[in-house]
Amino acid sequence: MIINIQRFTEQEKPHWDRLEALLQRRERDGLARMELPDIVEFHALYERAAADLARLSTYSGERDIRQYLEALVARAYGEVHETRRHAVRFRPLHWLTTVLPCTFRRHIRAFWLAVAVTLVGCVLGSFSIGLDATAKDILMPFPHLRQDPSQRVADEETESDNRMEGRKARGAAWYVTHNTKVAITTMALGVTWGVGTIVLLFTNGVMLGAVCADYAIAGETPFMVGWLLPHGSVEIPAIVLAGQAGLILALALIGWGDAVPLRQRLRRSTRDLMTIMGGVAILLAWAGFIESFLSQYHEPTIPYWVKIAFGSIQLLLLCAYLALAGRKHEKAEAE
Amino acid sequence: MTQRRATLTIQTPEGIAFPLVLADPVVRFLALAIDRGCIYIASIVLSSALNLLGVISPDLAGATIMLAIFVLSIGYPIFLEWTWQGQTLGKRIMRLRVIDEDGLRLHFDQIVIRNLLRFVDALPAFYLVGGIASIVNARGQRLGDLAANTIVIRHPRILSPDLEQIAPPAYNSLRDYPHLVARLRQQLPPEGAHLALQAVLRRERFDDSARVELFAEIRTYLAELTPFPAESTESMSDEQYVRNVVDVVFRTEPSPSVTPLDLSKR
Numbered sequence: 001m002i003i004n005i006q007r008f009t010e011q012e013k014p015h016w017d018r019l020e021a022l023l024q025r026r027e028r029d030g031l032a033r034m035e036l037p038d039i040v041e042f043h044a045l046y047e048r049a050a051a052d053l054a055r056l057s058t059y060s061g062e063r064d065i066r067q068y069l070e071a072l073v074a075r076a077y078g079e080v081h082e083t084r085r086h087a088v089r090f091r092p093l094h095w096l097t098t099v100l101p102c103t104f105r106r107h108i109r110a111f112w113l114a115v116a117v118t119l120v121g122c123v124l125g126s127f128s129i130g131l132d133a134t135a136k137d138i139l140m141p142f143p144h145l146r147q148d149p150s151q152r153v154a155d156e157e158t159e160s161d162n163r164m165e166g167r168k169a170r171g172a173a174w175y176v177t178h179n180t181k182v183a184i185t186t187m188a189l190g191v192t193w194g195v196g197t198i199v200l201l202f203t204n205g206v207m208l209g210a211v212c213a214d215y216a217i218a219g220e221t222p223f224m225v226g227w228l229l230p231h232g233s234v235e236i237p238a239i240v241l242a243g244q245a246g247l248i249l250a251l252a253l254i255g256w257g258d259a260v261p262l263r264q265r266l267r268r269s270t271r272d273l274m275t276i277m278g279g280v281a282i283l284l285a286w287a288g289f290i291e292s293f294l295s296q297y298h299e300p301t302i303p304y305w306v307k308i309a310f311g312s313i314q315l316l317l318l319c320a321y322l323a324l325a326g327r328k329h330e331k332a333e334a335e
Numbered sequence: 336m337t338q339r340r341a342t343l344t345i346q347t348p349e350g351i352a353f354p355l356v357l358a359d360p361v362v363r364f365l366a367l368a369i370d371r372g373c374i375y376i377a378s379i380v381l382s383s384a385l386n387l388l389g390v391i392s393p394d395l396a397g398a399t400i401m402l403a404i405f406v407l408s409i410g411y412p413i414f415l416e417w418t419w420q421g422q423t424l425g426k427r428i429m430r431l432r433v434i435d436e437d438g439l440r441l442h443f444d445q446i447v448i449r450n451l452l453r454f455v456d457a458l459p460a461f462y463l464v465g466g467i468a469s470i471v472n473a474r475g476q477r478l479g480d481l482a483a484n485t486i487v488i489r490h491p492r493i494l495s496p497d498l499e500q501i502a503p504p505a506y507n508s509l510r511d512y513p514h515l516v517a518r519l520r521q522q523l524p525p526e527g528a529h530l531a532l533q534a535v536l537r538r539e540r541f542d543d544s545a546r547v548e549l550f551a552e553i554r555t556y557l558a559e560l561t562p563f564p565a566e567s568t569e570s571m572s573d574e575q576y577v578r579n580v581v582d583v584v585f586r587t588e589p590s591p592s593v594t595p596l597d598l599s600k601r
Binding site for chain 1: 345349351354355392395397435436445447451453455478484
């Protein structure tokens, strides 16, 4: 086919410009809905540009026009052929009350697996300390955990009330950043077909079990529960949720009994991963605050029963939220 | 090891194919280094500004700085890739862009996941895991790209040929046959046109004998694609023939030369 390139360009340029303008508007405000006439026009312009590209594709001297059209068609292609659910404006309340708990329940098997791995680690850590008390030098990551529990309880119960004064906020920031890094790594290691995630969850479980057993054997159970429960009732579930996200990623990679191709499986899981990790970030921010402003204060400043009651109620509320929130929406969607 | 590809061709249902040039791991590393530098500088500026909070409470200032630097280091690539459609400052300088693996629109969740997986790609140091993954992978994807279904492409700077280096022929007899010129432009593949142009631009670099041989070969190739009447080309050297072809292919407008019609008017 022979074409007069000059006339062709003059004739088609206004259509390319219009397509470019629509694309720019779309890219600038991607969340805005397009009206039906705009959609019809956009599709017609895309097809026209694609046809122009086909006509030019073997036309040797017009490399610049061809490359311009390739870029234009590539951008429009991404918009026209996108079949994933359209990104809607983020509604924080809806996300918190519906999207997050529904996503959590949709992948409940991955969550139970993460819980099981953590519990196995806990049991092993407890047994290790029970059998050999010197194992805590290996099992416990922080130096203050390695000291004698009774000694620590005696020290902290006799210290002045304001021992955290002047470093509470920095402490909270450190807990938030450190725990968030651990959570992200736990999720990201799902890319190792879940092996890395399982190892991290198991290791966390071992450390937790070892600490609990160490204090229980020393007869300091009220101190230990009062110390760990206020922040642990949120922090530990958050790490397990990150493990759930890692296992979702791993399951998408492995694809057991799923005939859908790998890329589609991964595409399907990214939004759920982001949702769960969003929830993890919120939980860890709260846990960091509690750990610094409440958990580090013991009797006589705060009675243990108050801290234990606070942690227990918090845990119950978290369980109720994850188990019950958004049920109506789920039912409505099912119907 | 998978064979690494330089381009990824997207084929649309309309039968149109467009190539995407995949980014080289080395260029990606340079872009990353620029981004890390930006984060470092921004951290220093942010810390200095937030230090002023120390007047109210040193504890609060320390906590705010710690959180701000943490949010900055994680949020910088996410925020910029979202607002600049797949580019950070480093990527923009190195002319790179993150896009969906199938050429579709890049979603926010893809950006978040590819950036959170940096925690694994960066292990054990200097992005060793991510670097190895992107070298081994046929599409140059690090683990974060694999999980998020994204690729990083390069937009090479497209320079139009510098035709000023080629003096326009005083009279190009090929232009007397516009229908054949149009056919030649249609039949000559882009690679062939580029070859002819480069041969003319680099003529001084060839030995005399090599130059004669090269232009003879290119002329034969061009003449086979679109033969022009013998009376218009028989007295023309091979090099002049190629020059005239480059002139009609790359110059849309006729060169400001003296035409036979102009001569007759004089």
